[in-house]
Amino acid sequence: MYGQVYYKAHRRANRLPPCGRMRLTAPADALQLRPGGSTMHRLRVIIAIILAGLLIPPPALARGPVTYNVEWAAAWGGATYAAAVQGTTAAVGMGTALALLDVSDAGRPQRFGQVLPLTDSPQRIVFSGEYLYVAADRAGLRIIRVSDDGRMEEVGVYQLPGHAYGVALAGGYAFVAYGEAGLRVLDVSNPSAPAEVGYYDTPGTARDVALAGPYAYVADGDRGLRILDISNPAAPASVGAITLAGQCYSVDAAGSYAYAACGWAGLRVVDVSQPANPREVGYYDSPGTAWDVMVIGPYAYLADGSRGLRVIDVSTPTAPRAVGLYDTPGTAVGLAAGAHMYVADGARGLCIVDISSPASPSELGRWNPLGLASAVALAGRYAYAADANRGLVVLDISSPTALTPIGFYPGLGDGEDIAVDGGLAYIADGWAGLRILDISQPLTPTLVARMDVPGYAAGLALAGGYIYLAAADAGLRVIHVAEPGNPREVGAYDTPGSARAVAVTGSYALVADGEAGLRVVDIADPGAPAEVAFLDTPGFAEDIALRGTLALVADQQGGVRVVDVSDPLHPREIGAYAAEGLVLGVKAAGGAVFLAKSGPPIFEALDISRPNMPVQAGAYQAWGRAVDLAAAGDYAFLAALDGGLLILRAVPNLRILPIPLYMRNLAP
Template structure:
């Protein structure tokens, strides 16, 4: 890879800084191929803008009980949308030191956890009164946490410390948060303990996690998806591993790691099972040759569907391709329900697919506009909520609403992309 191309690649991926890994700023991008706005047509598909709420710094968003909780880089915002026609920001919490670079939030009941991508752990917040969120604890890992998951009495954290090789200490750390003012580590799943060759390849961080019915679903980048049994959180055990890129267990020299990290055929960037656990959806965040000097790489990442009814023999049964629009459109975060998947594609917008038959996904609707770039899409109360990077939330509906852009302006489409322009870092 030429130095010019490498420099351009670093510019377009400024939303994720995996510190102390040897690979920095290498996981998230949201800029069109030609550096322009990359506009797309809002009239396609059946998704309409029902309502909106401006949220400065918006990144990951989750919904619970008529409220949306939004990571804002410096903390968290709470959007009250119990009246979906008039959602509004109801509260904002600025996380105290040493938190920083908060791109991810998760909630469960009266507790929220904020992952500090540029800080050393997670901030725990009491949300029993959503209009008055109160910081009650901090768990210090000593390393940036890009993503986390919160369920029951435990938080699951992506930790990517490095030894001599980037990501060689990649792991999911499990924390008991039953007493949020005094969180304690109870266990971990370390890639090197279970798949040492993948750990030493230099391109396999633990990027994201999801927990359902005592199973931990881990996106380990080119090493694929690894399911672990965490019914005993102090002793996670491997259940299945699938979706790895070819040769992801071979060491990569330092001068080729960035290109390998960014391009096809990898990777496992985000993962979520179906509610019944029979299928797993694995999203890839990959970039075409316009972004990285690789003539064989001409496609953006999509979402693979795996049948895991037999953990000994998981099978890929489908792939959801990015929207067919002239914009930067690799897969990012998504939400799976019983028969739908709600997906975000950066400048490619938000799309819903019918997965009643997971082997044959069918697109039901699509929303995009010239000035939006989406970090996530989640389903709640009959709506799809999209988080427009830096700008706010859009509440989308397949039957009701208007065509067009939200009135707020996000920060996901800088005309001259540079490090940190999307996350305030």
């Protein structure tokens, strides 16, 4: 990551590496008491030692950030990786939250009830009566009571370090596939107090579990399939195992066979009639990436990634053959069966498929509010959110806790940045260049103009009839937009780095230039922009915001750099904030500064009343990546890619933590 540019559209694929805390160092002789030194010198040394001790975080704080002074208010959209169905109710993952759908009319699924935040993405959901059991990745196993009117109440939690990927229920026990922690067995006879009673540490990465009789079949990643005897839940014991091609992501069991979804290796069929001696007897080499499998009668239904839903006839297990296909528009990663097949289709939401004719499955309906939220802007009572896969979504935010989608414009590229002014939305659209939309009628946004630009349109600022466009390796582009229907480039400056964002103050453009730090460009003559100063930053300058004469640079692994630009010809760093994770976005609003980050936490609020020593004033603990944000009143709107659009609210009377508790506010 370091020294490279990762566009938002690309950052959704991989977890970003965490950034360690800053270490306080001093010259080797700084604390030595020199013979004959003065009393004042010794006193200074003692004070330095005491202060250094105060800056060391106590063990409780060293465990990581927590949510405080900020609360979850609402969410809209996000990728769907898991679903479960009971009767006419579907529970679906929606980014890092859980939502309920009424699917009584498969052609028009409707969300009802509340949305419940989980802090990470649901990977597997199981309905059991009035309870939902959700394997929520790094948020662990969450047990949720669901009422008929759609209210959800979390009643139990089980969490270990690592990833909860799968869960299956039997006889008052929950069997959790917990990644590198193996299979964990929980007594859930009292859902409010789940208690671990046994475990088996599988040699691989436990991704899924299926139960049949006294056996648990564990999809164990690159170590294949493992069969455990769970007749004594307190002491699960391995009775057999088989290594399979690919990565074993999911498993289902039917009769004497286990069926494993093995990524690039497709569907593998294993004879488990002798559990101590499992044998692979057949396979189907699917064209996509096999993520999930479900066996119903003589058919295996395979979630095959970008190649959709595949129906495979396994009536002869030694010779499975494809008989049907529905190529979903997203990435099919999870399955749930009810009256129909419900496909968790990643950034394209939930797809409901009619499988009454297995040879010709067809879509009945879809629920897809917002997939990958890559940028957000606010104007009046509306929020404009870019979905990198679908387009621009217009939301009525007059009640921020009850968002209402009212308009949509299809067909954006990567939707990297949005500026709204005078009934127009200007969008830095990645490889698709600059796009200008008429949003004077929010219900029906329309295209005014689109302009190709050299490079990758990553960020923009609007000032004086010009768009100043950060175009990655193509530097800063100056585009005349006084006639929005006829944008034209009038000037350019090829910055030495990768221009990611731009802010304008007076006759200067401040460019967050990736590995080249902060560049100051004179734009008094827009047709001839020229660099007049620069300030190197220790990280990768990703975003920039202005607060008076201060420039705040989101410097990825370099945290936040506070730069005095009162004299643009001589920018001067006066403070810094070392954040956990990568800082990917920054906004100044009122008296606060807000950060969008790779988490946890994915959001932080800073107090910069003392610019040389920024202090954390609030944080929201969740996993994922927030890449853009906007703020209005007490609310912050976070574009969190597959986590969707999150709305956070500052609690009254923000409490500032004492400075010495964190080694994260060190000025240079």
